[in-house]
Amino acid sequence: MTSPLDQKKIKIAGPVVITANRVDDGAVVYRSPDGRWTTELGAAAVAIDADSARALAEAAAEDDLNAIGPYIAPVSVLPGGHVRPGNLRELIRLGGPTIELPTPLDS
Amino acid sequence: MYVYDAFDRRLLAERVAEFRDQVARRLSGELTEEEFKPLRLMNGVYLQLHAYMLRIAIPYGTLSTLQLRKLAEIARKYDRGYGHFTTRQNIQFHWIKLAELPDAMAELASVGMHGMQTSGNNVRNITTDQWAGVAPDEIEDPRIWAELIRQHVTLHPEFSFMPRKFKIALGASSRDRAALRIHDMALRLHRNAAGETGFEVMVGGGLGRTPYLAQTIKPFLPKRDVLSYVEAVLRTYNQFGRRDNIWKARIKILVHDLGAEAFAKEVEAEWQGIKDGALALDPAMVAEIASRFRYPDYEKLDDSPPQLAKARRDDRGFDTWMANCVANHKVPGYAVVTLSLKPQGGTPGDCTAVQMDKLADFADRYSFGEIRVGHEQNLALPHVAQRDLPALWRELDAIGLAQTNVNLITDIISCPGLDYCSLANARSIPIAQEITQRFRDLDIQRDLGRLHINISGCINACGHHHVGHIGILGVEKNGEEFYQITLGGKADENATLGTLIGPAVPYAQVADVVEDIAAAYLELRQPPQELFIDTVKRLGVEPFRERVYAAR
Ligand code: SF4
Numbered sequence: 001m002t003s004p005l006d007q008k009k010i011k012i013a014g015p016v017v018i019t020a021n022r023v024d025d026g027a028v029v030y031r032s033p034d035g036r037w038t039t040e041l042g043a044a045a046v047a048i049d050a051d052s053a054r055a056l057a058e059a060a061a062e063d064d065l066n067a068i069g070p071y072i073a074p075v076s077v078l079p080g081g082h083v084r085p086g087n088l089r090e091l092i093r094l095g096g097p098t099i100e101l102p103t104p105l106d107s
Numbered sequence: 108m109y110v111y112d113a114f115d116r117r118l119l120a121e122r123v124a125e126f127r128d129q130v131a132r133r134l135s136g137e138l139t140e141e142e143f144k145p146l147r148l149m150n151g152v153y154l155q156l157h158a159y160m161l162r163i164a165i166p167y168g169t170l171s172t173l174q175l176r177k178l179a180e181i182a183r184k185y186d187r188g189y190g191h192f193t194t195r196q197n198i199q200f201h202w203i204k205l206a207e208l209p210d211a212m213a214e215l216a217s218v219g220m221h222g223m224q225t226s227g228n229n230v231r232n233i234t235t236d237q238w239a240g241v242a243p244d245e246i247e248d249p250r251i252w253a254e255l256i257r258q259h260v261t262l263h264p265e266f267s268f269m270p271r272k273f274k275i276a277l278g279a280s281s282r283d284r285a286a287l288r289i290h291d292m293a294l295r296l297h298r299n300a301a302g303e304t305g306f307e308v309m310v311g312g313g314l315g316r317t318p319y320l321a322q323t324i325k326p327f328l329p330k331r332d333v334l335s336y337v338e339a340v341l342r343t344y345n346q347f348g349r350r351d352n353i354w355k356a357r358i359k360i361l362v363h364d365l366g367a368e369a370f371a372k373e374v375e376a377e378w379q380g381i382k383d384g385a386l387a388l389d390p391a392m393v394a395e396i397a398s399r400f401r402y403p404d405y406e407k408l409d410d411s412p413p414q415l416a417k418a419r420r421d422d423r424g425f426d427t428w429m430a431n432c433v434a435n436h437k438v439p440g441y442a443v444v445t446l447s448l449k450p451q452g453g454t455p456g457d458c459t460a461v462q463m464d465k466l467a468d469f470a471d472r473y474s475f476g477e478i479r480v481g482h483e484q485n486l487a488l489p490h491v492a493q494r495d496l497p498a499l500w501r502e503l504d505a506i507g508l509a510q511t512n513v514n515l516i517t518d519i520i521s522c523p524g525l526d527y528c529s530l531a532n533a534r535s536i537p538i539a540q541e542i543t544q545r546f547r548d549l550d551i552q553r554d555l556g557r558l559h560i561n562i563s564g565c566i567n568a569c570g571h572h573h574v575g576h577i578g579i580l581g582v583e584k585n586g587e588e589f590y591q592i593t594l595g596g597k598a599d600e601n602a603t604l605g606t607l608i609g610p611a612v613p614y615a616q617v618a619d620v621v622e623d624i625a626a627a628y629l630e631l632r633q634p635p636q637e638l639f640i641d642t643v644k645r646l647g648v649e650p651f652r653e654r655v656y657a658a659r
Contacts, residue, residue, distance in 0.1 A: 021158075023134070023205065025159070026154055026155070026204075068140045068154060098534065101189070102189040102454070
């Protein structure tokens with residue numbers, strides 16, 4: 001996992017969000033425009049230039065009490081403003097494993 | 108079974124209390140993640156893509172029913188109702204919450220289990236042949252020695268911050284069921300020409316980015332010297348292993364760079380200074396450890412009772428299961444039963460809480476309360492009376508644990524890959540699932556015979572792809588999942604690294620490629636029934652390469 005502090009030269013090729021894992025349970029979270037964390041990608045702050053991405057990432061890195069290892073992740077913004085993960089890894093982080101999980105009642 | 112003493116229990120209780128305090132300080136903000144991370148890792152707590160993961164050691168793959176029921180309870184109470192058995196005799200829970208971890212650990216400690224040294228640059232869980240103590244070809248139970256070494260290296264300050272992690276495996280049979288040569292150090296019990304028992308010591312094995320097989324640096328080490336020699340190897344590695352580059356830090360690089368002979372000389376020099384000191388083993392102490400391994404009170408039974416032969420004749424399903432999943436036991440009238448955790452379309456190594464509980468019941472009734480965990484991500488009941496096999500089979504079948512695919516093409520070893528792991532490049536599990544669907548016909552599987560597929564989601568090689576008869580490695584190309592295919596690897600007593608057959612293929616083509624390889628084998632094999640691995644050895648990968656890439 002790349003810490004935003006390691007991502008010194010931030011070059012972004014499109015819209016991005018800041019994502020991390022929640023301290024309590026490790027759940028995937030996104031930085032929201034009001035400086036909190038949300039599990040909804042649609043509620044995340046989307047940056048479209050390197051400076052705003054860096055500002056978001058730096059603020060996120062300060063919040064070590066709530067989120068672990070924030071980094072910049074690509075997204076795509078569909079017409080109508082719907083935000084989608086920008087790659088497979090981020091898709092799986094958002095949606096969970098692509099396989100069916102065993103259910104507790106399984107025998 | 109090994110019985111913990113008061114010292115072991117106190118150590119675990121203290122460790123849980125310490126971790127409870129650390130978690131509280133992390134949650135209150137007193138500890139930063141940077142400060143907390145090494146502490147959680149020392150207790151086997153990782154952070155994966157979606158959640159924390161707790162890895163619990165199952166030393167030498169031996170579990171009691173008390174422990175298995177506890178694992179089921181942990182799965183239910185603190186996780187999502189299942190656990191995942193890994194390739195190193197560990198179990199992982201993939202959805203555990205930080206605040207609940209101390210309670211889960213306290214419960215585990217109550218049955219003598221923990222996650223210590225399942226992460227970090229120390230000596231990891233010491234593994235053995237999962238048939239230790241029951242295999243007919245074994246010269247003695249290697250777990251006694253594994254336990255001795257385990258006690259010595261647990262929380263050993265000198266070996267808690269080595270250049271990198273250190274994995275040890277032990278075996279005591281002519282057949283290697285513990286993948287000895289892919290370990291940092293392996294110890295194989297055998298007899299020398301004089302009939303004495305001692306260890307062959309191998310070092311420098313490991314997969315990952317730079318795969319090497321371990322080399323023998325001492326063909327025969329007397330048993331009394333095993334601790335001092337292990338200590339000398341660890342010290343030599345600690346002193347000379349590289350700490351400047353994580354990719355060159357494992358002992359395999361040191362052994363390769365120095366040469367096995369020069370490495371052995373360094374170890375020898377270190378060893379001479381300590382071999383007759385405090386670490387020389389006192390037979391009374393070894394006997395004391397051995398006495399804490401309790402063996403079942405076997406009945407006097409004959410091999411092959413008549414009702415077994417009849418049951419085999421009467422039911423083809425049972426007969427097939429007997430052929431694929433049941434092995435000989437060193438005690439007459441008993442058998443070792445392997446339980447495949449590789450259902451068609453399922454996740455290799457996953458086991459639900461319901462299955463764990465039922466299995467614990469069966470183990471109590473049919474296997475003297477003992478279960479084994481193997482590096483192939485399967486389980487075993489190690490002491491089943493042969494007369495009970497038909498009844499056990501029916502009960503296992505009812506909970507989906509009488510899969511007959513042990514050692515066949517669908518008995519796939521697979522790491523969690525990109526569905527769980529934060530280091531992954533590509534998914535492993537869906538690839539395994541698709542292959543099990545393609546080869547779901549058991550007659551086809553049996554016709555293909557023994558064939559091991561190993562899948563890793565990245566070059567770290569947790570799925571041991573380099574030693575799969577067919578190895579599949581996930582790589583990423585321009586944001587897409589691709590897979591490199593190797594052939595001819597094996598992890599047995601004739602361990603070999605596989606050979607890459609050509610350019611990586613995309614996700615959607617992997618199962619097709621495996622079908623092509625299987626079809627080529629059926630055409631190329633020599634009658635009667637030359638094994639896949641032998642055909643690859645005889646012909647090399649070229650005919651397979653041609654077949655796979657001709658159509659692509
Ligand atoms: S091989 Fe890679 S992807 Fe698979 S579990 Fe290991 S680190 Fe994760």
